[in-house]
Amino acid sequence: MTLLTAMPPWLPVFAAAAVVALVGRHTGRGGGRRAGHVFAAVTAAGVAGWLYVVPAGAHLGTRLFGFEVVLFAVDPFSRVVGLVLAVAAVANVAYAHGTGASTRATATALCYVGASLGAVFAGDWLTLVVWWELMAVTATALVWQSPEAVRAGYRYAVYHQLGGATLVAGVLLHYARVGTFLFGDGLATGLPGAGLAAGLPTTLALLGVGMNVGFLGLHVWVVDAYPRPHVATTVFLSGFTTKVGVYTLVRVDPDGRLVATMGAAMVLVGVTMAVLQTDVRRLLSYHIVSQVGYMVVGIGLATAGGRAAGIAHLVNNVLYKTFLFMVAGVVILATGRESLKKVGGLGRELPVTAVAFVVAALSITGIPGFAGFVSKGFVTSATDAAGGDALYWALQVGAVGTVVSFVKFGYYAFLRDAPDGQSVADGTVGPAVAVAFAVLAVPCVVFGLAPGVFAAILPPGVSTAGVFSVSKLTDAVVITAVGTVAFAAIRRPLARVTAVPDLEALYHPAGRRLLDATNRTSARVGETLDRTGHRLLVAAYATAVDPDAFDDLALTRPTIGSAVLLLVVVAALGLVVVLTG
């Protein structure tokens, strides 16, 4: 064991969380907060560097709760996912500092980051589940820091408890069949492990993980929870939970082809719903569903190239989606408005943010020279190679939809004239936000211009040879042109669309009713049983001791004396039986 593998990567992150909480509380307002945030960002950056160089293999094997576990498992998949999460953490802490988040919120968020890293570097299912549940706990605690989002936090907790319980069931069924929680040989070969036992274990685990991934039908919590809390909280949340879910998908079922179809559906439905949204963060949340769909398609191809492409898109998505949520957060803080219909002209008012938006939007829409173009190319190439025609076209249509929604975002927020009554407050965000932008913008551009740098940190299976091929470039031009024209064509009808209902309109009232109905039924059952028990007891007294007891079903009459007497009588009877038998 070298110094590099002497402790798991989440340990320093939790230490940083403790430092942030302590210095934020005990020193003067500004100084302590700044020092804590700087310390946290430096720690996260250090973790990123450490993860880059740490040797592959299973480290820190130990026994947990009586089972063999591995706390720190490094392979090409966990390394790159952990790396990008650490980088995102650096930017997020800077952003939290610049947007006035409390040190308490940052400390909670760092615990959430630590839990996510714990899950990613788990080398066995038990460790993974422990961190998985702790991610849900810390995320909920984080949402709690924003009082206006407490109820959404409750729903978030319920969704994740259901997902977590399902995953636990899958994992334990796996153990009951296989007798170990360890991932197995995958770590040594650099490929993902053998996955969970086929059949029920895998199915349950896919459902449980699917909750975090945002599988269609299970995606409601994403668009419900992310638009509500403090902007810095959303930025943290949006980068980790769904991505750790996608990563876990590779571990659960490296050869599962079914999920590819689910991925394609997520791409199409997610992007369609996104185009219809006016709430900035809700629009971006639907894009999480859609973008995660790309990753799921890649992983669902069940080829080395597909898995690597899915992970590549995961990495880029963490970068530019976090970036977009940061931009949205600045817009919200500066204008105090959440709806695209009520903002405008911010290109002049917030030039730095506008530039940031351009970089992020060009990345997510897949413009050559930016990161999204490269990883989308990986995914489409892998799909093409695996012969999935329908999947391929779903991805291309999804790409057009993405262009539409970000042209929409850019047009409303930055290009068009400011609507009446909009006032942009000065100094709502600090310079640290620019630092956060820079941390994310650099890889977005570098990965876009030099795909080789990017491929070097990815799992084996992707080829950079055809990234800038003529067909890919043509595709990009066509998609962008079609998307832009489409937006121009549908802008007016689109503006008339108001709130579009999603499954939450079904789930939440149904959940409420189910709970109420269960309660009422159980109340009746419980009370009936209770009363029956009483009646029986009274009947026993009445028979043995006190005939009047029937008159008084409330059981106030029988005394201790009669109860003891009953006991003695029955005991004596028993003894008689024994002695004569």
Added chain:
Amino acid sequence: MSTVASSLPAAAVAVPGLAVPAIYALRHRPTAREGVTLAASVGLVGVVTAATGPVLGGDRLVASTAPYLLDVSLVLAADPFGTLFALLAAVLWVVTSVYSTGYVRALGEDGQTRYFAAFAASIAATMGVAFAANLLTLFVCYELLTVATYPLVVHAGTDEARAAGRTYLGYTLAGGVLVLGGVVLVYWSTGTTTFAAGGVEGLATADPVLARGAFGLLAGGFAVKTAVIPLHGWLPRAMVAPAPVSGLLHAVAVVKSGAFGLGRTTMYVFGPETVADLGVGTALAVAAAVTAVLAAVIALRQAKIKRALAYSTVSQLSYIALGFAIDARVAVFGALLHVVAHAFMKITLFLAAGTVYVETGVEYLDDLGGIAARLPGTMTAFAVTAAGLAGMPLVAGFVSKWHLVLGAFEAGVVPLGAVYLVAGTLKLLLFWPVLSTAFVDAGPPLPGHGSLAGSHDAEHDRTATADGGRPATDSEDHATGTDFERRSPLAEARPTLLWPVVFTATVAVALGVVPDLLPFWELAELTVVEVFGP
């Protein structure tokens, strides 16, 4: 395993037993009186710890008396299973003694001497249950425990308390009768009532009808104190007792003596093979599974903090009963761990609820808005252990539940494993709104509020709104969060109320991170080895 004559098991009963007259003798000097309780509890931990060493080394410590009934003697012996229970009760008695002192004095309760004396007597009976080496001894102590706890249930002396006391006696004594019937049948079939790891020999070959009857009576009798629905009615009513009583007796000693009796029945009287052959485990398992879920649902519509906790206890006890009913290696191991885990978690919750009552007078979930500002340390302990009950990792409940579910799956009863997961989700629905109200004061509608409230708490008049949410004025009331003053953890409550809660919560977390930190883990392992073979 070697049998060693030892007075330690008898001493474990004698130490709290002798404290009873001492407490009465010092009734006019409260400080000395509480000193006796404290000294006895610490002494008891010493005695049980002294017994734990040899038991872990594989010895069985036996203290015997002359024949008591027919040729059956009252025998006390320390084996791993009994020692686990005894050690748990002894440690928590120390904690509760400290807490009780603060509690009864803060409230200026009447009858304090009776209270402490009855408490010591209950512990003595509990030690007897734990160290009973045969069914007859177990029965006698099981009944003595009922009698000894009666004064504690009716402590308040109100009509409600007296009614609850009568119900309590009705249920538990009736349960005792069933147990006695079972004891008789077992003795009749086999000529012995002495526990044997893996089952009494003669029962496997006994008349199956008789054996089934015996199992039914024993399990039915013990299920009363385990509060398996529909035999649970006494437990929520017994919540009129003072908080420390609810904490130690109705979350640990009394209810777990029922669960302990179930464990003795399935593992030491019948044994896993006979239970499987007779097919009697299934009925118990189904009853426990139904209870685990149903009680968790009923808990949701309780308005009183302690009643919600009581129903949660009903549900959690059935986790344990279900583990014993499945009667397979890992399931039993999980059940044993859960005996300990639940004890530390639930006692924390009850004591915290007691502190809330002493410090603020709040008894209803609705009135908890923002209380974390007033009682930060207490409510943090409450939050952590509540999360543990819902099965969150890093608290003891996760580890035991993990083994319970795994045990059910390995035994091939997947739906029963799923029960644990469903019940866990229901616990989240119960505790999450409570915590968010306490900490953030703007949470979702509380369980037990509005349309969810059941007739059990009809006396607690609250305005219900159609969707189960708060009436608008109510939420404005609470939204400010200024109902409670903000205090630091050091000034929130008297130390005798604060530190016991902090201690038990800390142990619950420690056992969730390093579950073999205390001897409980090893004792559970030894029990499983003893019953199921290495």
